[in-house]
Amino acid sequence: MEEDMATKGKPIISTGSPKGSKKRKTISTGKRYIINTVLTVLVIVIGQMMIDNGSISRYQGSVLEQVGIYIIMAVSLNIATGYLGQLPLGHAGFMSVGGYSCAIFIMRMMGPMHVTMYDFMTGTPATTLLFVCGLIFGGVCAAICGLIIGIPALRLKGDYLAIITLGFAEIIRVVMLNIDSVVGFQLTGGAKGLTGIPSYTNFTNTFVVVAISLFLIHTMMKSRHGRAILAIRDNEIAAEATGVNTTYYKTLAFVVSAFFAGVGGGLYAGCIGVMAPAKFGFMKSIEILVMVVLGGMGSMLGSVISATFLTILPEALRAFADYRMVVYAIVLILVMIFRPQGLLGDYDFSMGNFLEKIINGEFPWKKKQAEEVEADE
Amino acid sequence: MSSETKQKRRPVIVQMESPNLIPERDLGQIPVLEAKHIGIDFGGLTAVDDFNIAMGRTEISGLIGPNGAGKTTIFNLLTNVYKPTRGTILVDGYDTAGMSITQVNKLGIARTFQNIRLFSQMTVAQNILVGFGNSMSTHLVTDMLRFPKHWKQEREYRDKAMDLLGIFDMQRFADTKAGNLPYGAQRRLEILRALATHPKVLLLDEPAAGMNPNETEELMDNILKIRDEFQIAILLIEHDMSLVMGVCEVVGVLNYGKIIAKGTPEEIQRDPKVIEAYLGKQGVK
Numbered sequence: 001m002e003e004d005m006a007t008k009g010k011p012i013i014s015t016g017s018p019k020g021s022k023k024r025k026t027i028s029t030g031k032r033y034i035i036n037t038v039l040t041v042l043v044i045v046i047g048q049m050m051i052d053n054g055s056i057s058r059y060q061g062s063v064l065e066q067v068g069i070y071i072i073m074a075v076s077l078n079i080a081t082g083y084l085g086q087l088p089l090g091h092a093g094f095m096s097v098g099g100y101s102c103a104i105f106i107m108r109m110m111g112p113m114h115v116t117m118y119d120f121m122t123g124t125p126a127t128t129l130l131f132v133c134g135l136i137f138g139g140v141c142a143a144i145c146g147l148i149i150g151i152p153a154l155r156l157k158g159d160y161l162a163i164i165t166l167g168f169a170e171i172i173r174v175v176m177l178n179i180d181s182v183v184g185f186q187l188t189g190g191a192k193g194l195t196g197i198p199s200y201t202n203f204t205n206t207f208v209v210v211a212i213s214l215f216l217i218h219t220m221m222k223s224r225h226g227r228a229i230l231a232i233r234d235n236e237i238a239a240e241a242t243g244v245n246t247t248y249y250k251t252l253a254f255v256v257s258a259f260f261a262g263v264g265g266g267l268y269a270g271c272i273g274v275m276a277p278a279k280f281g282f283m284k285s286i287e288i289l290v291m292v293v294l295g296g297m298g299s300m301l302g303s304v305i306s307a308t309f310l311t312i313l314p315e316a317l318r319a320f321a322d323y324r325m326v327v328y329a330i331v332l333i334l335v336m337i338f339r340p341q342g343l344l345g346d347y348d349f350s351m352g353n354f355l356e357k358i359i360n361g362e363f364p365w366k367k368k369q370a371e372e373v374e375a376d377e
Numbered sequence: 378m379s380s381e382t383k384q385k386r387r388p389v390i391v392q393m394e395s396p397n398l399i400p401e402r403d404l405g406q407i408p409v410l411e412a413k414h415i416g417i418d419f420g421g422l423t424a425v426d427d428f429n430i431a432m433g434r435t436e437i438s439g440l441i442g443p444n445g446a447g448k449t450t451i452f453n454l455l456t457n458v459y460k461p462t463r464g465t466i467l468v469d470g471y472d473t474a475g476m477s478i479t480q481v482n483k484l485g486i487a488r489t490f491q492n493i494r495l496f497s498q499m500t501v502a503q504n505i506l507v508g509f510g511n512s513m514s515t516h517l518v519t520d521m522l523r524f525p526k527h528w529k530q531e532r533e534y535r536d537k538a539m540d541l542l543g544i545f546d547m548q549r550f551a552d553t554k555a556g557n558l559p560y561g562a563q564r565r566l567e568i569l570r571a572l573a574t575h576p577k578v579l580l581l582d583e584p585a586a587g588m589n590p591n592e593t594e595e596l597m598d599n600i601l602k603i604r605d606e607f608q609i610a611i612l613l614i615e616h617d618m619s620l621v622m623g624v625c626e627v628v629g630v631l632n633y634g635k636i637i638a639k640g641t642p643e644e645i646q647r648d649p650k651v652i653e654a655y656l657g658k659q660g661v662k
Binding site for chain 1: 456458477478479482483487488490494495496497498499503506507508509510511513515517520521522523527528531570571573574
């Protein structure tokens with residue numbers, strides 16, 4: 001059924017190599033990387049400049065930061081749902097583990113490193129170091145949780161995996177709520193939350209982290225490891241018979257997914273400034289899952305677009321306060337009716353391929369000839 | 378290919394005292410795949426009982442039998458998809474008991490499936506690269522940070538994949554989604570993917586299913602070509618008698634989970650028990 005849906009409407013076979021006889025101009029891999037890096041830097045610099053001169057207000061700036069955070073969350077969940085083909089419902093759990101551990105790490109290290117709250121506003125080498133270490137620490141803590149839950153949970157499939165991960169996220173929430181009285185000193189701040197987190201994120205460092213995360217996830221998926229993960233999604237039995245160590249790769253995908261969720265959580269703690277267990281309930285996991293499903297499972301660009309859209313939409317609809325949840329729901333229902341495979345299906349955009357087509361005179365908006373099946377990178 | 382050349386390629390079979398047959402050229406070596414008295418019960422039902430096989434290094438054998446005789450179950454036993462209730466399986470002398478499917482594959486058994494199981498959302502080249510996965514050595518970090526070693530290896534294996542596709546003249550499909558290939562090409566791709574894991578034994582589950590006589594003829598040539606080029610043993614399940622009789626050196630006939638006859642294709646064709654299994658008792662005079 002799924003296969004039918006995905007392949008419907010596409011030409012059966014592309015003609016392939018005969019086209020190559022025209023001597024297609026290509027862009028070398030090195031150049032592609034340079035182009036992409038330049039574009040990314042350009043976007044970040046322009047964004048930061050607009051924030052500096054006030055064309056983007058402080059409020060809009062913080063929404064943009066959240067957009068970046070949810071992009072990481074959606075893309076990291078996409079590893080487990082879109083690429084591995086499982087349905088974990090505990091992504092908010094990993095996010096909170098990452099957020100708490102990153103925030104606590106930075107707060108505890110501020111003293112020994114002689115960093116004050118105000119240093120984070122101006123930015124010093126010490127704050128950058130703290131920021132990087134904090135995020136990695138948060139990511140690693142979340143990854144360890146991912147490993148602990150992944151090993152038993154990934155023996156299960158479908159609904160059962162969803163339930164066990166859901167339960168796990170709840171366990172994390174309850175642990176965060178009660179751990180203070182267990183360890184005997186103030187760690188997470190319990191129900192009233194962890195306050196006084198320095199605002200160590202800003203537009204630039206958030207989006208640098210976003211770019212690095214997307215790059216690492218992309219490169220992992222376009223390597224032998226990524227292919228093994230995709231093979232498990234497409235046909236687990238065949239993957240096993242083809243020598244793919246399914247247990248290892250499932251766990252790997254799950255752990256990497258949890259790692260980046262932890263990084264996203266770390267950014268979230270810095271952006272919001274307050275961590276409370278109540279924020280990381282079941283609904284948060286669902287929210288992230290909706291982003292992935294809406295964008296198209298297995299499409300990184302899809303996750304990015306829908307994370308952006310679904311983070312901005314509720315903010316943009318704030319004026320219609322009472323109706324915004326209704327509009328939000330209607331948008332989702334419409335998408336699910338008319339594009340059940342998600343906005344982009346499993347299409348992925350490649351700037352290099354796009355430019356290659358332009359310089360070869362094949363404009364994507366002039367789709368007269370039979371279009372080729374997309375190949376990435 | 379004319380029938381004489383096929384006859385020539387088929388080596389002499391020698392009868393051994395064990396219940397197994399092995400081509401003469403492989404006699405000095407240990408069998409690459411050996412099963413001794415394996416059997417499996419599903420609940421009270423004995424699906425396979427007392428199955429024995431010993432395959433020479435470059436042997437092509439066939440397994441035939443009516444529907445439901447247990448042929449695919451035997452493949453699943455040999456690849457450890459099912460754990461045998463009784464008996465031992467040795468791959469190149471190693472006991473596979475307690476191994477995972479992946480480990481058995483690493484020992485040298487690759488297979489195709491009766492109902493095609495490709496990675497349909499991935500491209501043809503990627504399908505084959507998954508098969509090469511275990512021979513690629515780069516570490517996750519090397520791949521994620523795109524060190525030069527990653528590119529070198531990717532190029533190397535991409536070329537290898539194209540070479541492999543060349544066997545069936547399928548290079549032009551390299552970047553097509555596997556699920557969009559025509560049926561015959563999907564079957565061929567499955568064989569290539571299995572070959573990419575560097576097997577010592579290739580198990581083909583009904584490779585000619587759904588193929589027309591021309592394609593079957595071509596497949597026969599290809600099976601022989603694969604054996605000669607890769608020097609591997611091939612065990613195949615097939616209903617198409619022209620294929621079985623054309624390429625197999627030894628044929629085993631399975632009925633109700635038991636081997637009822639074993640021998641060269643000529644012997645099998647004359648065996649009254651086989652005729653009985655296929656046509657019923659009245660056929661025997």
